[in-house]
Amino acid sequence: MTAxxxxxxxxxxxxxxxxxxxxxxxxxxxxxxxxxxxxRRADDQGWTLSSGLFLDEYPFLDAVVEGRLSYRTWHVxxxxxxxxAAGLVEYLPVRASRLAHLLSRWSPDVALVRVGPPDPxxxxxxxxxxxxxxxxxxxxxIVIAEVDPSVPRTFGETMLHHSEIDILVESATPVxxxxxxxxxxxxxLIAQHVRTLxxxxxxxxxxxxxxxxxxxxxxxxxxxxxxxxxxxxxxTDDMVDLFASGLLRHSDVVPEPxxxxxxxxxxxxxxxxxxxxxxxxxxxSAVAHDPYSLGRRERFYSVNTxxxxxLSGNVNSEVMRGEQLSGPGGSLDYVDAATxxxxxxxxxxxxxxxxxxxxxxxxxxxxxxxxxxxxxxxxVTEYGVAExxxxxxxxxxxxxxxxxxxxxxxxxxxxxR
Numbered sequence: 001m002t003a004x005x006x007x008x009x010x011x012x013x014x015x016x017x018x019x020x021x022x023x024x025x026x027x028x029x030x031x032x033x034x035x036x037x038x039x040r041r042a043d044d045q046g047w048t049l050s051s052g053l054f055l056d057e058y059p060f061l062d063a064v065v066e067g068r069l070s071y072r073t074w075h076v077x078x079x080x081x082x083x084x085a086a087g088l089v090e091y092l093p094v095r096a097s098r099l100a101h102l103l104s105r106w107s108p109d110v111a112l113v114r115v116g117p118p119d120p121x122x123x124x125x126x127x128x129x130x131x132x133x134x135x136x137x138x139x140x141x142i143v144i145a146e147v148d149p150s151v152p153r154t155f156g157e158t159m160l161h162h163s164e165i166d167i168l169v170e171s172a173t174p175v176x177x178x179x180x181x182x183x184x185x186x187x188x189l190i191a192q193h194v195r196t197l198x199x200x201x202x203x204x205x206x207x208x209x210x211x212x213x214x215x216x217x218x219x220x221x222x223x224x225x226x227x228x229x230x231x232x233x234x235x236t237d238d239m240v241d242l243f244a245s246g247l248l249r250h251s252d253v254v255p256e257p258x259x260x261x262x263x264x265x266x267x268x269x270x271x272x273x274x275x276x277x278x279x280x281x282x283x284x285s286a287v288a289h290d291p292y293s294l295g296r297r298e299r300f301y302s303v304n305t306x307x308x309x310x311l312s313g314n315v316n317s318e319v320m321r322g323e324q325l326s327g328p329g330g331s332l333d334y335v336d337a338a339t340x341x342x343x344x345x346x347x348x349x350x351x352x353x354x355x356x357x358x359x360x361x362x363x364x365x366x367x368x369x370x371x372x373x374x375x376x377x378x379x380v381t382e383y384g385v386a387e388x389x390x391x392x393x394x395x396x397x398x399x400x401x402x403x404x405x406x407x408x409x410x411x412x413x414x415x416x417r
Contacts, residue, residue: 006168012144013037015167019046020109023136026052026075027263028271029129031112031146032173035060042069050092050108052099052131053077055176055265064088074099075327076318084324093318096262096330097289100135111140114171116151118162126158127151128175128271130282131262137164146171152275155254156282178265180237181210183217189382190349191215194303197347197378197385200226203297205233205334207304208265211349213238215303223247232294233334235261235280237269243279250279257281262288262330289333295340302334303347310366311397311416313373313388315348328370335375346377352405360408362400364415379403 012034016022024035030051038049039060049060053075061079063069065088074094076084083089094102113133115124124145126133134157137143143164148171162168181187187210194215198204206212213236219226220241229247231239239259242248252258258279264270274280287293294300307325308316318326338344348371350361362381379386379400386399401412 006147006170009033009037009169009172012167012169013041015142015144016045016047016110021048021050021106022110022112023103023106023108023140024049024051024112025114025126025129025133025136026131027055027129027265028175028178029114029126029133029263030054030056030176031114031144031171032056032059032176033146033169033171034112034144036173039063039069048072055178075329076324081323081325091324091327093328095289095328095332096131096285097291097333099132100284100286103132103135103139106139108136108140110142110144111136113137113143113145113160114148114151114175115145115160115165116153117147117149119153122162123159124162124165125151125153126160126282127154128264128266128274128282130154130156130158131285131288133158134160134284135286142166144169148175150175150271152271154274154280154282155257155278157284157287158282175271177267181208181213183210183214186351186382187211187214188218190351190380191218193380193382193385194347194349195219195225197345198226198301199299199343201228202226202299202301203230203232205231205300205302205338207329207331208234209305211305211351212303216242219247220245231259231261232288232300233261233330235259235264235266235270235274237266240270240273248279253278254281260288285330289330291333291336291340294334294337295344298342300338300341300344301347302338302345303349304331304334306348306350306361306370308361308363308366309348309350309376309379309400310363311400311412312365312393313376313379313396313400314366314369315371315376316366316368317370319368332371335371338377339375346375347380348376348378349380352381352383352403353408360404360412362404362408362412364412
């Protein structure tokens with residue numbers, strides 16, 4: 001193994017110039033030790049931190065709220081929602097496929113990443129997060145990496161040579177882990193409706209949330225009806241079971257892996273399974289979210305959830321009651337890919353009401369649109385399937401009212417009239 005020379009965390013952060021724009025890797029690849037230290041050392045530095053989602057508790061957030069650090073994000077998670085609403089955190093509406101282009105335009109001063117130790121040739125792995133790590137490194141003037149021995153060596157676009165890293169520090173924080181959405185009878189029922197739409201051979205993409213994750217769980221428990229598949233997008237623990245059931249093949253390896261993912265959202269189970277496993281390929285969003293290349297796959301099925309769908313088929317995945325709850329992420333990219341795919345389909349799967357039952361998620365009209373009605377194909381709730389493509393506005397409204405909660409249907413029909 002290449003000799004590892006590390007700096008202290010204090011020395012590393014002291015290299016940040018005043019007024020620096022810092023980009024940090026997200027999710028399970030977040031450099032938690034480094035961003036926490038930035039929060040502690042932010043006084044009078046004029047630093048700006050940009051990132052996607054973090055899975056931990058945003059250890060720098062106090063510095064942001066106190067006005068000592070500027071923070072911008074393109075994916076709003078629960079810990080920062082109030083700060084976004086108060087204008088203390090800037091929200092950037094960015095599609096995942098545009099991140100590499102955005103980083104090229106920004107040319108950030110500093111990139112922060114989490115990597116595994118270098119191998120005998122001097123290569124470190126970005127492990128579970130490849131979405132924009134390499135583009136950030138490529139475009140930054142200074143690269144600081146925290147080294148964590150638990151980071152898996154993954155295939156795809158995850159290798160950084162130590163010569164690309166200016167400063168190495170030892171990580172003092174564990175890899176942030178993802179707590180899978182808890183499935184219940186409702187999400188399982190919606191997932192069963194989605195299964196009726198799937199062909200025997202397909203490429204499947206799922207988004208974050210109870211319904212898509214319940215779909216993967218269901219396929220692992222009972223693979224009947226599917227002969228073979230590949231996965232694109234978020235990689236989860238439950239996908240390990242798809243290899244055991246035979247739906248995913250160990251023989252499908254990079255550059256055409258069984259799972260092509262920009263980011264894992266998982267626990268130690270998938271981290272260990274992905275270590276030196278070429279059937280899981282971790283790629284930047286320029287590849288893993290590219291609608292042009294993904295759209296060349298036959299039968300590309302995107303399955304994403306949403307906050308609301310209006311009676312014409314517009315989809316809102318981001319804003320509820322005026323509050324920014326998430327971001328577009330890769331949903332529009334994957335819908336675009338499925339639109340281009342021969343035999344592809346775009347499925348929006350969501351419960352008919354909010355969790356307390358007080359509000360219908362099928363609504364008359366939307367103030368915020370993430371996916372326009374012209375790209376909406378199928379909407380699924382626990383009450384069935386509404387196939388919208390090729391339907392008039394009046395037909396769409398009728399079909400969507402039929403899958404709304406029974407207590408809301410008469411009100412929706414009256415509003416429509």
